[in-house]
Amino acid sequence: MKNVLRHYPRYSVQFLYPWDIRQIVRLERKVFLEPMLLAPVVRKYLSPRTRFLVVKDGPLVIAYFGYEVLGAYAHVLANVTHPSYRRQGLAQFVLTHAEPSAAKMGAKAFIGEVRLSNHPQLEVLKTIGWTKVGVINPFFGNGEGAHIVMKVFQ
Numbered sequence: 800m801k802n803v804l805r806h807y808p809r810y811s812v813q814f815l816y817p818w819d820i821r822q823i824v825r826l827e828r829k830v831f832l833e834p835m836l837l838a839p840v841v842r843k844y845l846s847p848r849t850r851f852l853v854v855k856d857g858p859l860v861i862a863y864f865g866y867e868v869l870g871a872y873a874h875v876l877a878n879v880t881h882p883s884y885r886r887q888g889l890a891q892f893v894l895t896h897a898e899p900s901a902a903k904m905g906a907k908a909f910i911g912e913v914r915l916s917n918h919p920q921l922e923v924l925k926t927i928g929w930t931k932v933g934v935i936n937p938f939f940g941n942g943e944g945a946h947i948v949m950k951v952f953q
């Protein structure tokens with residue numbers, strides 16, 4: 800796995816600041832069939848169980864990963880890489896970099912749902928040790944099924 804911050808030293812990584820929430824909402828609308836809208840993102844942002852890890856290029860949010868810790872599991876809300884910044888290892892980076900902070904909040908594993916048609920995400924997860932543990936069909940609002948995916952922390 801590429802060390803993104805070493806390859807691209809101008810990128811910065813941080814937890815989400817409130818002034819970047821609108822960028823998250825814009826990316827959600829751009830890439831998802833069923834995006835999180837502003838109010839739910841704000842609600843999640845304000846929840847002590849939720850974190851959004853963000854990578855920025857200057858002021859621009861170029862990747863993020865949101866997760867919500869529920870007992871031993873950190874449930875994936877979403878991870879997105881800005882369309883102009885793909886295939887640089889950013890998804891691998893945010894998903895992996897978030898593990899220690901989710902663990903500090905009590906989680907022992909990530910769990911999430913990926914559309915059956917979402918081959919790019921399934922490929923990313925395969926490269927960083929996530930496993931498919933089952934299928935729920937249908938799962939999403941439009942009737943598409945989901946792979947249930949997990950990463951148990953080491």
Ligand SMILES: CC(C)(COP(=O)(O)OP(=O)(O)OC[C@H]1O[C@@H](n2cnc3c(N)ncnc32)[C@H](O)[C@@H]1OP(=O)(O)O)[C@@H](O)C(=O)NCCC(=O)NCCS
Pocket residue numbers: 830876877878879880881884885886887888889890891892913917918919920922923924926
């Ligand atoms: C899926 C997504 C997050 C991948 O982001 P990314 O930053 O481009 O992924 P990475 O650069 O970390 O990819 C790492 C590896 O995964 C695999 N991969 C990533 N995208 C791929 C694609 N489109 N096709 C095939 N393999 C892919 C490759 O092995 C890649 O390594 P390589 O570039 O050296 O070949 C991005 O395409 C995206 O934002 N999609 C829309 C939102 C989404 O579906 N989110 C996930 C559901 S919550």
